[in-house]
Amino acid sequence: MGIKGTTAAATLLAALAVLASACERNASEPSAPAATANEVNGLKTPAAFAAIEGDEERSAALFTELSKVMLHPRCANCHPREGGPTQGDDMHPHNPPAVRGFGMGAAGMECSSCHGPANVEFASMVGSIPGAEPWMLAPESMGWAGASPAELCAQIKDEDLNGGRTLDDLVFHNTEDHLVNWAWHPGEGRSPAPGDQETFGALTAAWAAAGGHCPAG
Numbered sequence: 454m455g456i457k458g459t460t461a462a463a464t465l466l467a468a469l470a471v472l473a474s475a476c477e478r479n480a481s482e483p484s485a486p487a488a489t490a491n492e493v494n495g496l497k498t499p500a501a502f503a504a505i506e507g508d509e510e511r512s513a514a515l516f517t518e519l520s521k522v523m524l525h526p527r528c529a530n531c532h533p534r535e536g537g538p539t540q541g542d543d544m545h546p547h548n549p550p551a552v553r554g555f556g557m558g559a560a561g562m563e564c565s566s567c568h569g570p571a572n573v574e575f576a577s578m579v580g581s582i583p584g585a586e587p588w589m590l591a592p593e594s595m596g597w598a599g600a601s602p603a604e605l606c607a608q609i610k611d612e613d614l615n616g617g618r619t620l621d622d623l624v625f626h627n628t629e630d631h632l633v634n635w636a637w638h639p640g641e642g643r644s645p646a647p648g649d650q651e652t653f654g655a656l657t658a659a660w661a662a663a664g665g666h667c668p669a670g
């Protein structure tokens with residue numbers, strides 16, 4: 454091959470490389486949310502469990518699925534078992550230090566001194582202060598960060614711990630509560646919980662309708 458041939462081959466190779474990287478870019482671009490009937494943004498819908506015949510088994514499987522949301526850092530950071538709130542996907546202690554107080558924070562340093570009714574983007578860097586009204590810490594009896602799905606299930610069904618809620622009340626809370634809703638709109642710099650609130654509410658309703666059974670373990 455002469456010099457000309459080499460140049461032509463090099464040009465061809467360069468063209469191929471451009472094509473290949475274009476393909477890669479396409480592949481890594483976020484695709485439309487997977488809107489199959491059985492899954493929404495990484496959370497299975499109740500339809501995915503319809504084939505399980507036994508109520509007890511289906512109910513337990515539905516709970517295991519919905520626990521992926523409840524144990525996600527966007528929820529669990531506000532539902533610690535003890536101590537103050539945590540932050541981020543690694544659930545590190547809240548910085549600046551925030552204490553439990555009466556759920557609203559320490560006197561003079563209430564959660565609302567920093568957290569407003571909506572997310573606020575940082576002016577000087579990427580990220581945001583999360584916000585929703587009223588932004589406060591869940592009481593210790595409703596702390597479940599780090600629990601297993603089985604432990605979480607037993608705890609949130611216990612009316613002595615859950616604020617006197619029946620299964621129907623839990624369905625309503627998960628479907629309608631706006632602090633729950635925040636987990637899918639967590640603001641700049643934070644990943645949302647899997648699925649969406651509608652699917653999460655539907656899973657909770659299907660779990661309760663099948664008897665509110667808990668997974669083993």
Ligand code: HEC
Pocket residue numbers: 526527528530531538539540541542547548549551552553556557558559562563564565566567568580581582583588589590642643
């Ligand atoms: C002095 C200001 C301040 C106070 C008081 C405060 N926070 Fe925060 N909080 C922040 C800031 C700033 C962030 C965001 C940090 C970041 O993303 O880098 C944050 C983040 C959080 C997060 C993390 C959300 C997530 O999923 O990552 C939770 C939960 C939280 N705060 C709860 C509370 C609660 C509950 C209280 C009251 C007991 C409280 N905070 C009091 C400033 C404050």
Ligand code: HEC
Pocket residue numbers: 522523527528529531532556588589590591592594595608609614615616618623626627632633634635636646
């Ligand atoms: C900003 C903090 C905050 C966030 C974020 C948050 N919660 Fe809560 N949660 C609370 C507080 C405060 C209560 C107590 C309010 C009450 O009893 O009415 C509570 C109560 C609950 C309860 C009532 C029963 C019980 O035993 O816990 C459920 C269920 C619940 N939250 C689910 C969730 C889920 C699911 C998410 C995420 C999708 C979430 N929460 C995110 C603060 C939060």
